[in-house]
Structure formats: structure tokens, C-alpha cells
Amino acid sequence: MTKIIDIGNGVKFGGDDFTIVAGPCSVENEEQMESIGKFLSSLGIKVLRGGAFKPRTDPNDFQGLGFEGLKILKNIKDKYKMKIVSEILDPRDIERAYNYIDIIQIGSRNMQNFPLLKEVGKTDKPVLLKRGMSSSIEEWLKACEYISMEGNENIILCERGIRTFENYTRNTLDLVSVPTIKSLSEYPIIVDPSHGTGRRELILPATKASLAIGADGVIIEIHPNPEMALSDGFQSLNFHEFEILANEIKRLKNLN
Ligand code: PEP
Ligand code: MN
Incomplete structure (x- = not known):
């Protein structure tokens, strides 16, 4: 049985x-x-993602606004009554970031950063643990244990694709990890079709497949003007594209 992680505001994973x-x-x-806050809340979306600390491959690329970014997120959270998901890279930032973030994201590159896992395990915030890009399901579940051993059992897993020989897509989205995780653990699992495919046109079909295969949700990158985005614009949906996706998911859910 999957446990239910209730983050308040009527939002459950x-x-x-x-x-x-x-x-x-x-x-x-x-x-x-x-x-973005105005647009998402007009569609009834209650959980906002946004990176303030960015784990960029190239150190010369935009690294995020840091705590300034968290303050901006907090303003949107208060104004539109949204919950915030944001990544933490450094265990030393957890305490200061605590009041800004509702779900602490641990990114793919840090799935086996054991000191970081232990520190988020000591907090009472839900943790979104992304799959390491070269990690097996077993290693992923062991990483969960680093968090839960410290007392925090509020873990949401996120399948974000793994590296394979295929490079048409940015990663290979391993959707069967969803039912596998369901059979091996009690944690909810969501899918990240944005990083999982790296291609805008694949995000809607991958989201529909995530719903069909039993995922507890998705995390999707959007931008008012993807061509101008400071990171990952090529895999970000514009508002119109996202609205189509949200409507399509609503329609499919109502068929159940
Ligand atoms: C992100 O969510 O922007 C991100 C960096 O994801 P990942 O850790 O899955 O690459
Ligand atoms: Mn990204």
C-alpha cells in the first residue's frame, strides 16, 4: 500500500x-x-516548483538566485496559497531554507549525497527524491533509507529518466519503475517528463503514460517564454501548451 503524504491545502501524494x-x-x-503563479492558480494547480539553487553541469551557466529566489517563491506561495517544491544542494542551507520550502527536492545528481540525505532526514519536511541518472531502483530505495533512518518517512520518489545509449531523448524515461516502486516500497512516486524526455513534444504523451501506469503525479517545467528561459527552456512548456496538458489530464481522470 502506498502511503499518503498530505502536504496541506488539499494536496496529497x-x-x-x-x-x-x-x-x-x-x-x-x-x-x-x-x-507563473497567477497562471497556475487560475488552473487550480496548487504546487509550484522552482529552482533557486541550480545543479548545473557547466559552472559558467546560471546557478540560480539562491536565497533571493526562495524569497520570490515565498511571496508567490503567500499570495496564491501554493505549496513550494525547491531543490537544496548543500546541507548547510537547510536550516535557512526551512521556512520557504514545503517539499525539499533532492536532485538526480545528489541522490547518493549521503550527508545531504541524512540532513533532510532530520527535518520534518516531505522530501522529493529524484532518481539518480545512473542509479538502479535498488540504489534509489537504499537512498530513501538514508533519509528514513534519520526519522523522516515523508518521501516522494520521482522518476526523471536514466542514462542509456539512446540520445534522441535527454534521458530514457523508465516508466516501469513506477509499478516496480509500488510493489517494492510504500512511497508515492511521481514522474518528471520534462527531464525524462528533454523534448517539449514528448511531455504530453509521457504525462498521459505516467497517469496510465499508476504514478501519483507529475512535475512539469513551464515558462512564460521558454525561448528566453535561463535553464531548460527547450523542455519547458509555454502556458498554452501546459493548459492543453492540464485539460487532457482532467479529461482522462474523469474517465475513471
Ligand atoms: C530540476 O528539477 O530542475 C533538475 C535539475 O532535475 P534533475 O535533478 O532531475 O536533473
Ligand atoms: Mn530543469
Whole structure:
């Protein structure tokens, strides 16, 4: 049985819900986040993602706004009554970030950063643990144990694709990890079709497949103007594309 992680505001991960988390790859400025917050809440989306600390492959690329970004997220959270998912890279930032974030994201590159896992395990915030890009399901579940051993059992897993020989897509989205995780653990699991495919046109079909295969939700990158995004614009949906996705998921859920 999947446990239900209730983050308040009527938002649950696990159980019967298929929860859509959306937002930009990176928090860039107040105007960007205001337009995204307004747009998402008009569609009834209650969980906002946005990276303030960015784990970039190239150290010369935009690294995120840091705590300034978290403050922008907090303003949107208060104004639109949304819950915030944001990544933490450094265990030393957890305490200061605590009041800004509702779900602490541990990114793919840090899935086996054991000191970081232990530190988030000591908090009472739900943790979104992304699958390491070269990690087996067993290693992923062992990483969960690093968190739960410290006392925090509120873990949401996120399948975000793994590296294979295939490079048409950014990663290979391993959707069968969803029922596998369901059979091996009690944690809810969501899918990240944005990083999982790296291609805008594949995000809707991958989201529909995630729903069909039993995922507890998805996390999707959106941007008011993807061509101008400071990170991951090529895999971000614009508002129109996201609205089509949200409507399609609503329609499919109602068929059940
Ligand atoms: C992200 O969510 O923007 C991100 C960096 O994801 P991942 O850790 O899955 O690459
Ligand atoms: Mn991203």
C-alpha cells in the first residue's frame, strides 16, 4: 500500500490523486514568478516548483538566485496559497531554507549525497527524491533509507529518466519503475517528463503514460517564454501548451 503524504491545502501524494506540480526550471525574477503563479492558480494547480539553487553541469551557466529566489517563491506561495517544491544542494542551507520550502527536492545528481540525505532526514519536511541518472531502483530505495533512518518517512520518489545509449531523448524515461516502486516500497512516486524526455513534444504523451501506469503525479517545467528561459527552456512548456496538458489530464481522470 502506498502511503499518503498530505502536504496541506488539499494536496496529497499517494492514494487516488494524480497531483500536478509545475513551474520553471529556475526562479529568474519576480515578474516571471508572478505570471507563473497567477497562471497556475487560475488552473487550480496548487504546487509550484522552482529552482533557486541550480545543479548545473557547466559552472559558467546560471546557478540560480539562491536565497533571493526562495524569497520570490515565498511571496508567490503567500499570495496564491501554493505549496513550494525547491531543490537544496548543500546541507548547510537547510536550516535557512526551512521556512520557504514545503517539499525539499533532492536532485538526480545528489541522490547518493549521503550527508545531504541524512540532513533532510532530520527535518520534518516531505522530501522529493529524484532518481539518480545512473542509479538502479535498488540504489534509489537504499537512498530513501538514508533519509528514513534519520526519522523522516515523508518521501516522494520521482522518476526523471536514466542514462542509456539512446540520445534522441535527454534521458530514457523508465516508466516501469513506477509499478516496480509500488510493489517494492510504500512511497508515492511521481514522474518528471520534462527531464525524462528533454523534448517539449514528448511531455504530453509521457504525462498521459505516467497517469496510465499508476504514478501519483507529475512535475512539469513551464515558462512564460521558454525561448528566453535561463535553464531548460527547450523542455519547458509555454502556458498554452501546459493548459492543453492540464485539460487532457482532467479529461482522462474523469474517465475513471
Ligand atoms: C530540476 O528539477 O530542475 C533538475 C535539475 O532535475 P534533475 O535533478 O532531475 O536533473
Ligand atoms: Mn530543469
